[in-house]
Amino acid sequence: MNVHIGVNGLAVNPETPRGRAPSIRDVARLAEVSHQTVSRVLNDHPSIRPETKERVLLAMETLQYRPNRAARALVTSRSHTIGVLAARSSEYGPATSIAAIEDAAREHGYYVNTANLADVTPEGITDALEHLMLQAIEGLVVIAPQVRVFDVLAAAPIGVPFVSLQSTGRSDHLALSVDQVTGARRATQHLVSLGHREIVHLAGPQDWIEAEARMRGFLDAIDDADLSLHPPILGDWSADFGYFAGRELSRARDFTAVFAANDQMAIGLMHAFRDAGLDVPGDISVVGFDDIPVAQHVWPPLTTVHQDFREVGRRAVALLLNQVHGREVLEVEEIVPRLVVRGSSAEASGRRPRYASVTDSA
Amino acid sequence: MNVHIGVNGLAVNPETPRGRAPSIRDVARLAEVSHQTVSRVLNDHPSIRPETKERVLLAMETLQYRPNRAARALVTSRSHTIGVLAARSSEYGPATSIAAIEDAAREHGYYVNTANLADVTPEGITDALEHLMLQAIEGLVVIAPQVRVFDVLAAAPIGVPFVSLQSTGRSDHLALSVDQVTGARRATQHLVSLGHREIVHLAGPQDWIEAEARMRGFLDAIDDADLSLHPPILGDWSADFGYFAGRELSRARDFTAVFAANDQMAIGLMHAFRDAGLDVPGDISVVGFDDIPVAQHVWPPLTTVHQDFREVGRRAVALLLNQVHGREVLEVEEIVPRLVVRGSSAEASGRRPRYASVTDSA
DNA sequence: CACCCCGATGTGCACGTTCACATCAGCGGC
DNA sequence: GCCGCTGATGTGAACGTGCACATCGGGGTG
Structure with a gap:
């Protein structure tokens, strides 16, 4: 009022x-x-x-x-704004990275404008991109990790340097590659080393770059260990999907471990297994990916692959602003995520794992 | 390259x-x-x-x-940008609201610039505010729900309409009030109706508006039921804190239920109780607040209070833009969050509760 | 038929800043 | 004692857009 x-x-x-x-x-x-x-x-x-x-x-x-920023921008034709093209930005990982990007940008005197992808149709992407271009952004960070997004990006000449938080394997832009493949491989190898020979992968959605990388790491490890391959299940990252997938899986029961492409799905899985009377990790081992903050507090504490989302956001800004200012772009070293072993994975025999408490992060 | x-x-x-x-x-x-x-x-x-x-x-x-946006902004002295002052924006609730705010703003042809509060010192707040004002924002959404923030805001004449996502009880700005007090009261009443008479509140940090509101709802319910009051524990919203608090609590064991001010802490609590050999809900009932997506998938599925964060974000933008455009500000109806009963709360006797499965959200 | 009004368009200036260039004083070197 | 350089400052224009006002033709009204 x-x-x-x-x-x-x-x-x-x-x-x-x-x-x-x-x-x-x-x-x-x-x-x-x-x-x-x-x-x-x-x-x-x-x-x-x-x-x-x-x-x-x-x-x-x-x-x-x-x-007056407008007057300055008018004459210098510099907006001091960078754009972020994001998807599913309410989830822990992306949200953390976005927050870090904003912080880092502010530190460098830049503004950040975020456009969330409502849908991943070409129109939706073009639309979001249009919005950002109208803002006269000087650089772009892409956290919308669908392959399709990059197709559109490649087609529409955006005219500003951009950095993606996912490695596409393309060379038309810079990627801040977290080595998801290695992370996923290590997670799978962990299960293999515990004696599991029938391992199922609950993957992310097809077309997601991260989902693909984690899948590849999984396949590599399976291949290395010379195990038979269960057809991966394509999920949508959500805990709800994990639950439903777990319900289906517990019917067949032709496996002893599941590697889920993220923690949310892993948690949903464990819920379903519990409902089906299966013990984790006694009957089935579960490994996730991301290490979201609650991962160590669910029951059993989730074995997962830890990623430093803030660091990724920070580096993305540093990299992008280097390009914006035409400075030499230093070699990008890959960030290798690390495996965190907790209670949800155990030897295939069914023996109890050593208990990993909250202090493992200290 | x-x-x-x-x-x-x-x-x-x-x-x-x-x-x-x-x-x-x-x-x-x-x-x-x-x-x-x-x-x-x-x-x-x-x-x-x-x-x-x-x-x-x-x-x-x-x-x-x-x-050219800059030229237009220069002559119209309208930036078409709204600012968001946020805290802890990587968490599910705020992150979801922020994403919704961005979406809604874009729909109305506005840009959003977010400043995250690094620390809640007056300097930090002024700093973030300064950053936003330099951007010539036309309106401000505040999701940084510390009382202190509003003190600073009141002192620094920001000169643009602003809306907060938390009800401060002050009248110097518009608040999009989710009725947290009622939500918390209902959660507590739920425990009371299950026969619990010794209920502990694991609160949010002092100075947080939401923490305060939830605490008040708790106190009201305790008072109504004429129960003795356990001194509330002041937490920091994190699952880790919930875990440590749970460890302390399980020593005393002079209570049969805990109402945690958010789901993360509730999940940490349950972890600690499990470690201490206490059964939830057999020995102790736990209720959370927020209904984050994993809440229904942890074990036991968490009884909690559901909030629609996206709706809150959407409404905030609608309200703010009404003010910005000098339109009449329609009466703000309070959003009352709803209690979702799941498996983590049961009768004080210790009998098993009806099992609430994932389908409770359908 | 003169008048006015209105729809459709053009002209010039203002917005607040930076850039290119001009100015001017002081100082050292020959 | 004159030249040129340099440090400190001023002058005018330009950036791209919207606003106030001007212009011009046509149609209705008296």
Whole structure:
């Protein structure tokens, strides 16, 4: 109700004409210099007498001057904004990375504008992209890890450098590759080393880059160990899907371990197994991926592959801004996620695993 | 490496002079009208002959014209951007709301700029606010639900309408109040109705508005039922804290139920109780708050209070944009979250509760 | 038939900033 | 004592758009 707080914020300053916000000319007048000198102070120009600078800064202070971003953007044609193209951004992983991107960008004096992919149709993607381009973004971070997105991106000339948080294997852009393949392989090898020979993979949706990488890691490990291959199940990342998949799986029971492509599905799986009277890890071992914060607190504590989402976001910004500024792009070292063994995986014999408590993260 | 895709995006258009992006004047020249006519087409001015409009649109198309947001913002002094001041934005609830806010804003042709609160010191808050104000935001959504934030907000005249996702009880701004008090009261009453008389509240951090509201709902219910009050434990929302709190609690064991202020802590609690050899809900009932997606898949499935975070985000934007456009602000109806009874709460006697499966959400 | 109004379009300026260039004083070197 | 350089500052234009106002033709009204 009572929301109008003056027209213009701080508004009523006697020095400032009308209801307008103070401009550099107003500051200049007060400091008795030219507007250009004020501009120089703003931009840290070297040849300004300290005394003059002082006077200008004082004038800015008394006038409560704020530089006008639009005017600056207009003349420099730099928006100081980067775009983020994201999918499913309410989930822990992406959300964490996005937050880290925003923090890192702010630290570098940049703004972030996020467009969430409502649907992954070409129209939806073009639409989101259009929105970002209208914002005149200087760079783009892509966290929408469907292959399809990159097809659209490749087709639409976006004209700004972009970085993806998923390695597509393409060379038309920079990717901040977390080595998901190795992560998935290690997870699978862990199960193999526990004596499991019939392992099922509950994968992410087809077309998702991460799902594909984790699947490949799984297949590699199965191949290395010379095991027979169960056809992977394609899920949608959700715990609910994990539950339903687990219900189906517990009918057949021709396996002793499941590697789920993310923790949510793994948790849903365990729920279903419990419902079916199967003990995890006594009857069936389960391994997840991501290490979301609750993973170590569910029962049994989930063996999973830990990813540092914040670090990924940070690096993405660093990489992107390097490109934006035309600096040399340093070699991108891959981040290898690490396996965290907890209670949901045990030897195929059915013996109890060593108990991993909450302190394993310390 | 191979990232530079032309200087300017689509760049090489013979109609466009130099390397500059096409402006309305370029379009005007090609369409053989004045730049003002082009502007009118852009802004859907009524009195334009359809034929002329057609010609202009065609010229835009061939020139791949994009309006320059900075120039427009400069002259209209409207940024078409709203700011979001957020805290802990990687968690499910806030992250979901933020995503919904972005979607809704985009639908209304607005951009969203998010500033995450690194720390809740006055400096941190001012800093984030400063960042947003530099962006010339037209409105602000606050999801940083500490009381302290509102103190700073009240002190610093932000000069734009703002909406908070938490009800502060103050009248200096609009709040989109989810009735957390009622939600918490219902959760507690549920435990009371199951015969529990010794109920502990694992609260959120002091200073958090939501923590306070949930605490009040708890206290109200305890008071109504005339039960003795256990001193609430102040947590930090995290599952890890829930675990440690649970360890402490299981020493005393002078209670039969715990109402946790969010699901993460509830899950941590259950973990600790299990470690201590206590059965949930056989020995102790646990109720959470939020209904995060995994809540129904942990063991036992968590009784909790469901909130629709997306709806909250959507409404926040609607409310805010109404204010921004000076439209009448319609009465804000409170959203009352609903209790979802699952397996983690049972009668104080220790009898097994009816089993609530995943289908309870269907 | 003169008048006015309205629809359709054009003209010039303003927005606040930076950039290119101009100015001016002081100082060292010949 | 003059030249040129350099540091410190000022001057004017430009960026791309929207707004206020001007213009012009046509049609209805008296």
